[in-house]
Amino acid sequence: MSEFQSVCSVNDLIPDAGVNALVNGQQVAVFYIDGKVYAIGNYDPVGKANVMSRGMTGNIGDALVVAAPLYKEHYNLATGVCIENDALSVPVYEAKIENDVVFVKV
Amino acid sequence: MSKQKIVVIGNGMVGHNFIEKLVASEGNQNFEVHTFCEEPRVAYDRVYLSSYFSGKTAEDLSLVTPGFYEENNIKIYMNDKAVDIDLKAKTVASEAGIIIGYDKLVMATGSYPFVPPIKGNDRPGCLVYRTIEDLEKIQAEADKGKVGVVVGGGLLGLEAAKALSDLGLETHVVEFAPRLMPVQLDDGGAALLKRKIENLGVRVHCSKATTIISEGETCQNKMVFADGETLETDIVLFSAGIRPRDDLAEKVGLTLGPRGGILIDNQCQTSDPDVFAIGECALHDGITYGLVAPGYAMAQVVVDQLNNKTATFEGADMSTKLKLMGVDVGSIGDPHGNDEDALSYVYENGPEEIYKKIVVTPDGKKLLGAVLVGDAEDFSNLLQIMLNDMDLPEHPDALILPNRDGGGGDLFGPDALPESAQLCSCYDVSKGDIISAVESGCCTMADIKASTQAGTGCGGCIQLVNNVLNSELEKRGVEVNTDLCEHFAHTRQELYHICQVEEIKDFATLISKHGKGHGCDICKQTTGNIFSSLWNAYALEKDQIPLQDTNDGYLGNMQKDGTYSVIPRVPGGEITPEKLIVLGEVAKKYKLYTKVNGGQRIVLFGAQINDLPAIWKTLVEAGFESGQAYAKALRTVKSCVGSTWCRFGLDDSVTMAIEVENRYKGLRSPHKMKMGVSGCTRECAEAQAKDIGLISTENGWNLYVCGNGGMKPRHADLFATDLTKEEVFKYVDRLLMFYIKTADRLQRTATWLENLEGGLAYLQDVVINDSLNIAEELESQLQTLREGYACDWKRVVDNPEYAKRFRSFVNVDSPAEQLFVEERGQLRPATEDEKLKGIAVEVKELV
Numbered sequence: 001m002s003e004f005q006s007v008c009s010v011n012d013l014i015p016d017a018g019v020n021a022l023v024n025g026q027q028v029a030v031f032y033i034d035g036k037v038y039a040i041g042n043y044d045p046v047g048k049a050n051v052m053s054r055g056m057t058g059n060i061g062d063a064l065v066v067a068a069p070l071y072k073e074h075y076n077l078a079t080g081v082c083i084e085n086d087a088l089s090v091p092v093y094e095a096k097i098e099n100d101v102v103f104v105k106v
Numbered sequence: 107m108s109k110q111k112i113v114v115i116g117n118g119m120v121g122h123n124f125i126e127k128l129v130a131s132e133g134n135q136n137f138e139v140h141t142f143c144e145e146p147r148v149a150y151d152r153v154y155l156s157s158y159f160s161g162k163t164a165e166d167l168s169l170v171t172p173g174f175y176e177e178n179n180i181k182i183y184m185n186d187k188a189v190d191i192d193l194k195a196k197t198v199a200s201e202a203g204i205i206i207g208y209d210k211l212v213m214a215t216g217s218y219p220f221v222p223p224i225k226g227n228d229r230p231g232c233l234v235y236r237t238i239e240d241l242e243k244i245q246a247e248a249d250k251g252k253v254g255v256v257v258g259g260g261l262l263g264l265e266a267a268k269a270l271s272d273l274g275l276e277t278h279v280v281e282f283a284p285r286l287m288p289v290q291l292d293d294g295g296a297a298l299l300k301r302k303i304e305n306l307g308v309r310v311h312c313s314k315a316t317t318i319i320s321e322g323e324t325c326q327n328k329m330v331f332a333d334g335e336t337l338e339t340d341i342v343l344f345s346a347g348i349r350p351r352d353d354l355a356e357k358v359g360l361t362l363g364p365r366g367g368i369l370i371d372n373q374c375q376t377s378d379p380d381v382f383a384i385g386e387c388a389l390h391d392g393i394t395y396g397l398v399a400p401g402y403a404m405a406q407v408v409v410d411q412l413n414n415k416t417a418t419f420e421g422a423d424m425s426t427k428l429k430l431m432g433v434d435v436g437s438i439g440d441p442h443g444n445d446e447d448a449l450s451y452v453y454e455n456g457p458e459e460i461y462k463k464i465v466v467t468p469d470g471k472k473l474l475g476a477v478l479v480g481d482a483e484d485f486s487n488l489l490q491i492m493l494n495d496m497d498l499p500e501h502p503d504a505l506i507l508p509n510r511d512g513g514g515g516d517l518f519g520p521d522a523l524p525e526s527a528q529l530c531s532c533y534d535v536s537k538g539d540i541i542s543a544v545e546s547g548c549c550t551m552a553d554i555k556a557s558t559q560a561g562t563g564c565g566g567c568i569q570l571v572n573n574v575l576n577s578e579l580e581k582r583g584v585e586v587n588t589d590l591c592e593h594f595a596h597t598r599q600e601l602y603h604i605c606q607v608e609e610i611k612d613f614a615t616l617i618s619k620h621g622k623g624h625g626c627d628i629c630k631q632t633t634g635n636i637f638s639s640l641w642n643a644y645a646l647e648k649d650q651i652p653l654q655d656t657n658d659g660y661l662g663n664m665q666k667d668g669t670y671s672v673i674p675r676v677p678g679g680e681i682t683p684e685k686l687i688v689l690g691e692v693a694k695k696y697k698l699y700t701k702v703n704g705g706q707r708i709v710l711f712g713a714q715i716n717d718l719p720a721i722w723k724t725l726v727e728a729g730f731e732s733g734q735a736y737a738k739a740l741r742t743v744k745s746c747v748g749s750t751w752c753r754f755g756l757d758d759s760v761t762m763a764i765e766v767e768n769r770y771k772g773l774r775s776p777h778k779m780k781m782g783v784s785g786c787t788r789e790c791a792e793a794q795a796k797d798i799g800l801i802s803t804e805n806g807w808n809l810y811v812c813g814n815g816g817m818k819p820r821h822a823d824l825f826a827t828d829l830t831k832e833e834v835f836k837y838v839d840r841l842l843m844f845y846i847k848t849a850d851r852l853q854r855t856a857t858w859l860e861n862l863e864g865g866l867a868y869l870q871d872v873v874i875n876d877s878l879n880i881a882e883e884l885e886s887q888l889q890t891l892r893e894g895y896a897c898d899w900k901r902v903v904d905n906p907e908y909a910k911r912f913r914s915f916v917n918v919d920s921p922a923e924q925l926f927v928e929e930r931g932q933l934r935p936a937t938e939d940e941k942l943k944g945i946a947v948e949v950k951e952l953v
């Protein structure tokens with residue numbers, strides 16, 4: 001069940017921004033930073049809505065993060081853990097680009 | 107313990123200030139307070155009385171927070187005058203027949219204007235200038251007449267002259283002495299002031315004694331002078347000094363001074379130990395003070411004693427700084443050099459019309475006095491030197507010579523001042539008070555204002571207070587860290603400037619040259635905003651998308667459930683039935699919750715991201731434009747219905763609002779901006795609560811700036827009066843561009859102004875007088891931005907590339923699941939509980 005599925009072409013991505021993908025019935029937020037893709041759950045555990053893909057990206061110290069668009073908590077794109085409150089997290093999924101196609105494993 | 111009964115006679119500036127201080131004092135619960143108020147309204151600000159003519163209302167001038175007396179259980183007898191005091195029985199009797207006992211009595215009866223005993227001084231049109239009722243009479247006479255004469259060329263007289271000339275009268279000032287402001291100025295300063303005032307169209311006649319006022323030929327009155335000359339005038343406004351209101355005190359046997367005034371000692375006690383006198387009615391050490399600050403100091407002295415603390419009033423400084431008819435004037439200490447051996451230094455600059463003089467002790471060590479006309483920048487500096495008895499530099503003239511090469515700079519920085527130095531005289535705030543405020547956590551000028559009140563009176567001390575604040579912060583190693591975030595060691599202003607000068611239009615270039623790392627939501631949002639303020643950058647361009655907060659990026663405000671609101675612009679709140687029908691049809695088709703918001707617009711809530719382009723296609727085709735409710739930009743221009751329909755309206759506020767809205771729509775600014783236009787001073791559009799407010803008057807538009815509602819409401823300041831539409835646009839163009847250029851990140855105009863060094867006067871100088879010589883540049887920048895305006899949503903409708911951003915999923919064409927419930931015939935987001943219980947429904951199922 002758990003295997004990489006193709007989601008879209010890199011051309012559908014926008015550098016430093018996110019898109020939402022439906023994979024196995026799950027909403028997955030996919031971000032494209034410095035030529036690499038990062039995938040996390042699209043559900044915002046604080047705002048309780050499917051919005052993470054519409055957050056702004058950046059770094060805090062060494063961590064690449066996305067800011068939840070509703071109340072602006074930051075989540076580490078590599079681990080899914082919330083910077084402001086480490087009791088909170090979003091699921092993290094493996095993601096890769098091969099031949100300009102984006103794959104996510106849910 | 108029974109309460110001490112305190113009775114206050116007179117509810118003027120000082121009487122009210124006394125009660126405020128008493129209520130705030132620690133012994134507050136031990137007092138029962140009664141006060142007699144002869145006037146028909148509670149205490150108001152006489153200092154700003156003249157602003158009544160430039161649009162302020164009696165309510166604006168009030169010093170009393172509504173409900174203050176009721177909440178603090180203070181009995182105030184309105185419209186009732188104290189007419190008798192029984193010092194033995196300790197009772198006060200009023201005109202209305204009330205008799206109340208007191209333990210301590212406080213007289214704060216103020217003064218009355220002196221009208222010289224000239225024959226005919228009671229003719230129609232002969233008026234004085236002290237109360238709001240006086241102003242109403244002046245207004246009524248001015249409506250009928252053409253010419254006004256002020257008798258007396260002192261501080262008040264010149265202010266009255268300004269009021270008359272603002273009312274459109276041909277204005278004259280007649281002064282008995284050979285120069286204007288004889289008390290405060292020397293001949294040189296007065297001569298320059300006279301020249302400047304005459305340039306403004308007011309005629310000044312010095313060394314003139316009026317002998318008689320009789321019926322005129324061309325006007326209602328004729329003044330005849332000792333030298334035989336005459337002057338025809340409709341209004342004669344006496345401003346020949348004030349006299350203490352000591353008649354009641356005299357009647358009951360309290361000791362007066364030889365030339366009037368209720369005699370008080372250093373405790374503000376009169377000849378009866380249970381009676382105090384404070385404010386202008388009191389005579390202390392041979393002086394009655396015609397200024398409000400000494401009265402406030404006396405009030406404090408009495409409040410302290412009632413709280414069983416020792417306190418003394420030892421006289422006050424009468425130095426003054428003010429703007430008279432737009433001319434800066436300052437007078438410090440003894441400007442005449444009455445001490446024979448005193449030395450003086452004079453600096454006079456003919457072309458720039460500046461006159462400065464300082465008077466120093468014979469040994470050149472200490473400052474005795476100063477006169478400043480045309481440029482009063484040195485006022486606080488000089489005043490502090492004199493009040494704190496500081497030693498002068500070797501060459502005292504350095505204090506008033508222009509500092510052109512930037513060499514000398516501040517001879518006396520904020521650190522040279524002792525802690526006792528009084529910085530704000532309106533609210534008696536010392537340097538020590540500012541230091542304690544900083545210690546308790548104040549970091550900005552706005553904090554300081556809120557916690558100490560410094561700078562909230564006349565505003566003259568703001569620069570000095572700010573210098574002290576910064577120096578204290580620096581000392582504490584509160585590195586005043588103004589870095590935007592970890593990625594940029596710059597403020598928003600600096601970044602704006604960098605992007606402008608280097609013509610940077612994308613984030614990658616900016617961060618590689620001037621920052622580090624990947625950026626974050628803070629610096630990205632800020633730069634995105636700067637790019638759109640500078641270059642009209644469009645949020646949906648590929649390189650701008652990552653810089654947009656979700657609202658800006660998806661051209662709608664994200665609601666709690668991740669859906670968006672749709673808010674078309676409705677300029678002037680004016681909407682045709684056809685357009686209303688389209689809105690209704692769109693709402694019906696997409697099942698949108700529909701609500702009229704507080705900004706005269708109709709909002710459709712609950713739009714799913716993938717429906718946005720289609721919704722807007724319908725709206726754009728029906729002639730709607732984006733309302734930019736999602737952006738840091740102009741939101742709405744609220745207007746009343748104005749002269750077209752309203753029987754009070756003086757001008758067409760709707761047309762004005764539409765023009766203003768169309769002029770500034772889409773303009774990106776550091777934070778959202780709201781504006782308002784009212785057709786008359788009834789102010790139904792609440793324009794004074796907006797960033798930009800316009801109110802129509804008989805002579806044009808009054809412009810108010812930097813107000814806001816929201817979390818911390820701030821009344822807008824009156825910025826300029828009687829403007830034409832063209833002038834309004836000119837000033838607003840300049841002001842908005844200056845705001846965009848200099849404000850901090852997410853700083854609304856209200857906080858921007860609060861923190862602007864020099865405050866309102868500085869802003870007026872920049873915008874109206876173009877003191878920085880940038881007006882032309884500001885106007886042309888704004889024009890470029892305006893010309894580049896395009897509706898954000900029309901661009902999406904016209905370009906499928908942009909519309910791609912609005913897909914729910916990058917890989918599937920269906921919408922995302924979104925749950926609602928029905929309430930009052932419309933949909934709203936389902937709560938977590940409702941989702942669990944399965945009550946919620948998907949829109950798909952309903953359509």
Ligand SMILES: Cc1cc2nc3c(=O)[nH]c(=O)nc-3n(C[C@H](O)[C@H](O)[C@H](O)COP(=O)(O)OP(=O)(O)OC[C@H]3O[C@@H](n4cnc5c(N)ncnc54)[C@H](O)[C@@H]3O)c2cc1C
Nearest residue numbers: 116118119120144152153187188215216385386396397398
């Ligand atoms: C146009 C104008 C501009 C000014 N500008 C400045 C300025 O720039 N800076 C500055 O420092 N000062 C200024 N002043 C002076 C300042 O307003 C006064 O110093 C201040 O108002 C004095 O306060 P007070 O309470 O002593 O008197 P008031 O404010 O006059 O109050 C006295 C009150 O007592 C009432 N009263 C009197 N007798 C009785 C009675 N028997 N029973 C009941 N009520 C009674 C009066 O009706 C009045 O309401 C200005 C004054 C005017 C008129």
Ligand code: HEM
Nearest residue numbers: 702703704705706707744746754787788789790791792793
């Ligand atoms: C005959 C006189 C007046 C009538 C018939 C009238 C009527 C109305 C109506 C119907 C509304 C809309 C209420 C709503 O939002 O549902 C309104 C709003 C309002 N009116 Fe009046 N009004 C009158 C006079 C005034 C005056 C004199 C003022 C100002 C002093 C004023 C200030 C306001 C304000 C501030 C609002 C709120 C506007 C908003 O936020 O939408 N009104 N008025």
Ligand code: SF4
Nearest residue numbers: 746752755785786790
């Ligand atoms: S502000 Fe004046 S003109 Fe406008 S609606 Fe109110 S009363 Fe009428």
Ligand code: SF4
Nearest residue numbers: 665666703704816817
């Ligand atoms: S006042 Fe508060 S709850 Fe109401 S719309 Fe504004 S932010 Fe939301």
